[in-house]
Amino acid sequence: MTGKKKLDLGDMTIEFFKEIPLEEQHKLRERIDESIRQTAKGLLDLAKKERDAKQKEVDELERLAGIASSKPASGKVRTTLPPKYRSKKDAAKTWSGKGHTPGWLKDEMAKAGKEKDHFLIKK
Numbered sequence: 728m729t730g731k732k733k734l735d736l737g738d739m740t741i742e743f744f745k746e747i748p749l750e751e752q753h754k755l756r757e758r759i760d761e762s763i764r765q766t767a768k769g770l771l772d773l774a775k776k777e778r779d780a781k782q783k784e785v786d787e788l789e790r791l792a793g794i795a796s797s798k799p800a801s802g803k804v805r806t807t808l809p810p811k812y813r814s815k816k817d818a819a820k821t822w823s824g825k826g827h828t829p830g831w832l833k834d835e836m837a838k839a840g841k842e843k844d845h846f847l848i849k850k
Contacts, residue, residue, distance in 0.1 A: 812846040815839070821848075 744752060810821030812832060820831050832846060
């Protein structure tokens with residue numbers, strides 16, 4: 728509101744608004760809503776710029792300290808896959824089927840003489 732007159736909102740009671748025709752109230756509301764949207768967008772843009780500046784600082788400090796970046800290399804967020812296999816000995820041990828076969832599964836397969844399919848979670 729730089730350069731604009733500050734309103735004294737204390738005078739704007741319900742009675743004050745009742746004197747304004749309904750159509751004018753709707754126009755006023757639309758202008759206020761648009762002002763709120765623009766202000767919120769400006770604040771969001773500012774917050775994003777500040778966040779990006781802080782992230783650059785963190786990246787530079789990590790580089791100087793020889794620490795791997797805290798951001799995923801691809802810029803993509805990893806998602807957790809649902810479990811596909813479950814231990815017969817410990818139900819808390821599960822595996823999605825992606826990546827290397829976990830040690831607990833290799834051990835149980837060897838001891839039981841079973842294939843991976845034996846440990847599939849039934850749906």
